[in-house]
Amino acid sequence: MNFQKVYQNISRKIAESNGSPIEYDLKPYEAILQEINGLGARFEHLPDQALQHEALQLKVQLSGKASPDSILTEAFALCREVCHRTLGMRPYDVQLLAGLAMYHGKLAEMKTGEGKTLAAVLPAYLQALSGKGVHVLTFNDYLAKRDAEWMAPVYEFLGLSVGYIQQDMLARDKKNAYNCDVTYATAKEVGFDYLRSFIAYSPDELILRPFHFAIVDEADALLIDEARNPLVLAGNIRQQPHNLSAIARFVAKLEPEVDYQKGEYERNVFLSALGSQKAEKRFKVNNLYDPQNKTLLTALNLALQAKALLHKDLDYVVKGEQIMLIDEFTGRIVEDRKWQNGLQAAVEAKEGVPIQIEGQVLNSITLPHLIHQYPHLAGMTATAQLSADEFADFYGLKTVVIPPNITSQRIDHPDSIFAHKAAKLDALVTEIKTVHQTQRPVLVGTLSVSESEEIAGLLAQEGIRCTVLNAKQDAHEAEVVANAGALGAITIATNMAGRGTDIVLGGKHEGTQGQVRALGGLHVIGTNRHESRRIDDQLKGRAGRQGDPGSTHFMISFEDHLMQKYDLRTLLPKKYRDLKQTAPLTQVGIVKGIAQAQRVIEGQMHYMRKTLYEYSAFVEKQRQILHQERQLLLQGASFTGALKEYLLNQYDRQWSNYLNDVAQIKEGIYWARMAGKMPLHSFWQQAGQAFDQLQHALDTLTEQARKNLLEEKEWHIKKPSSTWTYVVNDNPLGNEIGMAIAGNLGLQVDFFSLPALLVMGMVRKWRNKKQE
The missing domain is CATH 3.40.50.300 (P-loop containing nucleotide triphosphate hydrolases)
Known part of the structure; x- marks a missing residue:
């Protein structure tokens, strides 16, 4: 039994x-x-x-x-x-x-x-x-x-x-x-x-x-x-008050730890006293932190984030003269996705490509x-x-x-964990060579474009040919993935291979399916663990489809992006933190520590999405109310021709202004926490007042229209000359817990969590010094 x-x-x-x-x-x-x-x-x-x-x-x-x-x-x-x-x-x-x-x-x-x-x-x-x-x-x-x-x-x-x-x-x-x-x-x-x-x-x-x-x-x-x-x-062009290219050139010359410093988990960056002095001298202002210099300070902070926290071929690629964002979960380029609040333009200035117009938000929905x-x-x-x-x-x-039609035969090998990246890469290349000698197909799932190209380069040095599928070659994705199960194939892919594709053993050569099965099927190697275990499972799922044989193996190191981003080394027992060995680490405490860290991160992300949803749900209710009113006006016959268009345009303008007001409320909501108030309740109150003002303005205009009190010259409509769509990559840098608590969806320093982080940093430095 x-x-x-x-x-x-x-x-x-x-x-x-x-x-x-x-x-x-x-x-x-x-x-x-x-x-x-x-x-x-x-x-x-x-x-x-x-x-x-x-x-x-x-x-x-x-x-x-x-x-x-x-x-x-x-x-x-x-x-x-x-x-x-x-x-x-x-x-x-x-x-x-x-x-x-x-x-x-x-x-x-x-x-x-x-x-x-x-x-x-x-x-x-x-x-x-x-x-x-x-x-x-x-x-x-x-x-x-x-x-x-x-x-x-x-x-x-x-x-x-x-x-x-x-x-x-x-x-x-x-x-x-x-x-x-x-x-x-x-x-x-x-x-x-x-x-x-x-x-x-x-x-x-x-x-x-x-x-x-x-x-x-x-x-x-x-x-x-x-x-x-x-x-x-x-829609509607917004003029940028500063020369972003000049700001990017200034920031490019700043030195880390001298002119600027990163936060504890490298999720925030800020100018040092010396860096601020250099900025004041360069841009000829007496005090960078005066309210009148707010837009300059914001532009400098965004340029600093673009320089220090966002990395080419990891967070984005440059295609032609455009910055294209890479999805953190799939490794795919995401069409029409942008960072908001000026960060997109800061990265464009950093890379020297034409700066695109961000425009005024006319409408938005999650x-x-x-x-x-x-x-x-x-x-x-x-x-x-x-x-x-x-x-x-x-x-x-x-x-x-739903159970599978045929029981899975896939073998999931335990993770191999290395102290440093060099040891991981050596073991990775060795494993790929060993498996490839048997002619089994190999799929290597990487986190970033740069990593996929680095591994391909190491294999080339060994005389091994492979196919690279990353955000730079996404147009050929279906063709490449269709052949990833072919006899002797080696495919190096970002996580784009994990969605909507089907890897068939033998690839296009159906006659070799039996031979590939006999060899053990597709072997999948993951080079990183991810914030969500679901992403890891998606990669594993590329092997062993419909009862086929297959195997998976994750090879990770403490220098991987996830490990450094969340400083996971500090979660381990002290005796495991500074190991320099080249062989895999087999201590049970390490394996358990990483698994626990993933669960904690998943919990943080869930809490963050829930908190963000509570904020956006309030605005969504307002949107539905206004949309119903606008649809009645659009479909109704109470107003004919130019007057109706004028009122419809007023609905659009008032809603756009409301969204801008809400964005400002969000960015400043952390002050409610510092004042001893609940940020969410404070947001509801302020956003509710803004919506009441919107409705009052529209009611007044509609009543004036009904009573023929509006002069025809006032009906002049300023529609957007053009509109465009994009997806906001919401808060790619901020601390999740602090941001969720404070409700700060922008990209500024999280002032609520900052004191706690400073205290934690001081305690950690004191403890490390004592140990030394």
């Missing part, structure tokens, strides 16, 4: 009975599955025309008084048969179980390679029969187009239309796609189109239908990792608030359990764990 498995099952049952957000018991779905399988034989023998007639009958039933539940088994059985006929793929029972879970508004956890794309078709088909539209939200434009075109034969056979959204589509083409029964799109692009509806001046400009049902693919990436990055619609617009929601991902509490708290989604 496997006592460990028995213990695990008992623990799960206890957890479920206590309201766990994770469901392991699939019996309720299995009963429905048996009914679906019972109908399978009936549909198997029907000709195509008869199947299409059955599909039409289901649509007619649903258009009457029937509920989707009443046709559930017939719809799933019919869809399964159509998948088999049109795609040559008959959904497995586990895929049907996942589809049932999603239909019932759950988040299905399916391991990599288990066929999430096909599983989503089943609930999407049933929900689309209502005619209200279904959105399948994917991770990028490539996947949206691929999945829509791939699954289109199923939907079209069943009498439904399918479309997809791309970033560069014309508005009329987007409108046609959104009017389809099923629409594949990125959550980001749906969000931008939703924001554009706020600045429409005619009903014809509205391209979105009311939201109905969404299936979120790669749900942890979209709903958690991207949750703190607001989508922004901007992905969690966008997702909440859907009355019905479901999701799927390979890694959900570690974030199940957050899915339940934020989105009301319970996680249903």
Whole structure:
């Protein structure tokens, strides 16, 4: 008897009975599955025309008084048969179980390679029969187009239309796609189109239908990792009062530890007394810290952050004449993502590329608030359990764990931990050479562009050829990943290989699949642990798909980015902190310390997202109120022609000013903590007062318009000459705990946590001195 498995099952049952957000018991779905399988034989023998007639009958039933539940088994059985006929793929029972879970508004956890794309078709088909539209939200434009075109034969056979959204589509083409029964799109692009509806001046400009049902693919990436990055619609040029290039040149000459110093965890940087004096002399001001020099001081601080805290090929790459941000979780370049509050321009000045206009924010929404617009929601991902509490708290989604169709044969080796980076790289190259000699394919997952290129260079010195896939080559991602499982292949990749791709053993050469399996399948090596264990698990999931053999091995050092960023060495027992050995460290205390540190970091990030959500939720309620009022004005007939446009423009201007006021309140909210007040309550009070002023101004203008008190010359409308969209990389540098407590979403020093950090630093220095 496997006592460990028995213990695990008992623990799960206890957890479920206590309201766990994770469901392991699939019996309720299995009963429905048996009914679906019972109908399978009936549909198997029907000709195509008869199947299409059955599909039409289901649509007619649903258009009457029937509920989707009443046709559930017939719809799933019919869809399964159509998948088999049109795609040559008959959904497995586990895929049907996942589809049932999603239909019932759950988040299905399916391991990599288990066929999430096909599983989503089943609930999407049933929900689309209502005619209200279904959105399948994917991770990028490539996947949206691929999945829509791939699954289109199923939907079209069943009498439904399918479309997809791309970033560069014309508005009329987007409108046609959104009017389809099923629409594949990125959550980001749906969000931008939703924001554009706020600045429409005619009903014809509205391209979105009311939201109905969404299936979120790669749900942890979209709903958690991207949750703190607001989508922004901007317009109206803002002039920069200072020469940022001159400031960048000045800052470039400053010396660390002399002219500026970094904070305890290298997450903040500030001028020293000497650095401030140099700045005053260079820019000809008496006191840099006078209120009248606030904009200069801010520009200097941003330039200093760009110099000392943001690194080329780790945080961003320079492509052409543009700064392109790299996603910290995937290693991908993120199109249209920018840092806010002047930091983007500071990095552009640092790198000597043209400085882009930041503009004035016209509207903004976070992905969690966008997702909440859907009355019905479901999701799927390979890694959900570690974030199940957050899915339940934020989105009301319970996680249903779907077993693999074939039991995994993947072997996960224990981490090899090294005292320093050089020892890790030596061992890494040795392992790659050893495995490559057997012709097994190897995938090396790295954290940064620079690291991927460094490892490729070391292999080249050994005469070993490899393929590098990082943020600089993202356009070829699908092609490279498709061949990463080929015999003898070595692929060095940033974490971009972990999302939306499928590595097939043998690659393009299907005849070698058996040979690769016999050798042990794909071997995955991770060169860093990440802030979230989910990211580590995503990388592991590239090996051992659908019962294939495979193995994984993480090789890390105390000089890795995560270790230094959070100063994890200090969490270890003193005797392990300064080891210089080249062999892997095997002490149990080290392994446990790193695992505990990851859990603590995950907890911090969860708390930060929760706090940020509480702030943004208040603004979101205000946005909904104003949007409803504006839509009534847009659709109504109370005002005709120029006067209506004037009032619509006033709504836009007042809301934009309100968002600017809210940003200012956030940046100064830490003073509420120092005054003994609760920052969140203080924010609610101040933002509420600002919104009351906004409503009063709009009410006055509307009343004046009703009474014909506005002169025609006042109707002059100043629309933005152009608008653009981007994603804010919210607070990439600030201390998470202090920022979450104080609510400071900007990039300035966190004044609440600073005294505590200073005290901690003094205690640590005293303790170290005493030990010496």
